[in-house]
Amino acid sequence: MEIVQLSIDNKKVVVEKGTTILEAAKNIGVDIPTLCHMKLHDMNIENKPGGCRVCVVEVEGRRNLAPACKTECTEGMDIQTHSVRVVNARRTVMELILSDHPFECLVCAKSGDCELQTMAQNLGIREVRYQGEKNSYKSDESPAIVREMEKCIMCRRCETACNEVQTVGVLSAVNRGFESVVAPAFEMDLDHSACTFCGQCVAVCPTGALTERDSSAKVMDAIVDPKKTVIVQTAPAVRAALGEEFGMEAGTLVTGKMVSALRKLGFDHVFDTDFAADLTIMEEGTELLGRLGKHLAGDKDVKLPILTSCCPGWVNFFEHQFPDMIDIPSTAKSPQQMFGAIAKTYFADQLKQKREDVVVVSVMPCLAKKYECARDEFKVDGDPDVNLSISTRELAQMIRNANLNFEALEEDDFDQPLGESTGAAVIFGTTGGVIEAAVRTAYEVHTKKPLPKLDFEELRGFEGIRSATIDFDGLPINIGIAHGLGNARKLLEDIRAGKSQFHAIEIMACPGGCIGGGGQPYHHGDVEVLKKRQHAIYEEDKGKVLRKSHENPFVQKLYSEFLGEPCGHKSHELLHTHYYDKKKKIEI
């Protein structure tokens, strides 16, 4: 290892050759401000186009200022990170960026959580001396993601997320010079592209250029409509992150306060998507055992591995990018959609209400869920099973709108019957959770013996691709896990090439799984936040009395009273779906 010695703000530093000034400074606790730079440590991905020039520093003997994020340390460098020249340059740079940025902070969705705004504040920008033309673009009409490219500062983080992390390849810098903008091909709206709506571009955008389509006003309209019964379901990952929006430490579980807040907001029934996650395990687990049984019996046509299908970003991904493999994923609907299907049949019947008078709202860590609930196959005579999906951030905004003191709220319990869930359902919120939940149930159903232990540490963690072999009482089951679509692509390519040894694979579109979803509170690239959320999820699982989906008494009741058996006729009708080949065809 070659080392170099240098001085930063008159402090001696020794670093490995190849280290950037930015990193070297961080090592000794000197924080150089950045805007376009983004480093996702655990994914080995770094966005450093050196475009914004906010991180410039003064290097003794160098004529111009050096961008710290891109400049490597060399022997004997003498660096000043906040000299008058540096600070003045940063202020000028900031003013130039702002000269082509709308002054809409007061009404911008990102206000208060905007890195550009924070930077302007920190640099004390009180006027912009540069006046000139401002760009304007048509807004994107996609159902999940709003693109307001006037607010784009060309940091290219969204491109890195879309192309390198997710390998979806929908966003690119197009045009040239002043006209350049990040856009899908032919500058079409996202829903005319292969966009999965995973929302990772939104998660990394430092400004208000990329945000979610806000449905909270429509939710309030439904709540105040006296003819409507409004049901809410909350995804597992929401409870592990919502507190952050109210200044609580990352990883604080706020399940009870969240239920309490939803009740105060006026929802008629506060239920849990976790109930439907248990139901998903019943269906998906049964499907896995069914396929496995056929495979072991020598059936050559049976498709293995089975892939999980609860993540709508992932579903969009394989429909667009791997249409030749659409018969491999489980046909089980996602928990959100299973919940909607049961709420608008079984539960609406119990209420003696018509399905059109029941409004199902979901609170999701996800933006792809907005797209999923609008899919035609999830509607009955035009009425969607899930009417509206809002993100964790939108729920937080609704709580703020109502001026509820979130931290002081008492802890409440979900309503029944669709609020009961097991620990297996909670862990759906993190990478590895769905497959662990499936293993807990499939093991006991297959072996007819109780599990010796419930915590499958071998399935947990943060590695992008993980694998483990679980012993089903003499039958070794090979399990694969991928999170982040770039990792998913690698596993899929192995399957396509006939190289995959797995029986079952769990895939989540977002890094970390749902805890890192595109609808979660912004973590600004801090992966530690995701780890804390993951820890919270496993804590909630540990604290549950019931930790296996098949032990959920209300799920058992649902089967005995209404559905019959898992993967039976009624289940197929209500809880399973099919996929479409969405790859664009070129006409010849």
Add this chain to the structure above:
Amino acid sequence: MADIKLPAGKVEELKEVCKKLGNEGGELINALHAAQELFGYLPAEVQELVANEMNVSVAHVYGVVTFYSFFSMIPKGEHPISICMGTACYVRGAEKVLDEFKRHLDVKVGETTPDGKFSISCLRCVGACGLAPVVTVGDKVYGRVAAEDVKGILEEYK
């Protein structure tokens, strides 16, 4: 984006070119050159084809096409008119000549007349500075063009 059908023969030819280039993203610009040569321009469908063949995203292809002024998404006219705006031509009144073409044809630079007959583009130096200002129509070169000559040049192709 209007869907157009691509002629099968040219599609095969382009696929062949892409194959020779190793179906590899690093050769994208060469593939686009070949595609524009074959089809005359780069409509969305051709860009999608190139993206498929070169294993890059369509967004990336579109990004490259819109970055370089050489690439065009508008079909060139039957008689493509290029006006040299290089220094020598420019100082000898090329802009006036250009304006005259634009006025007569009622299209802007980079556009094609609705009947598909003429398109206008600008270029930088054809290496005939002695003949400045220079205009080319297809392969034919016109030297020492004045604004008054424009009408006559167009007449030749009507």
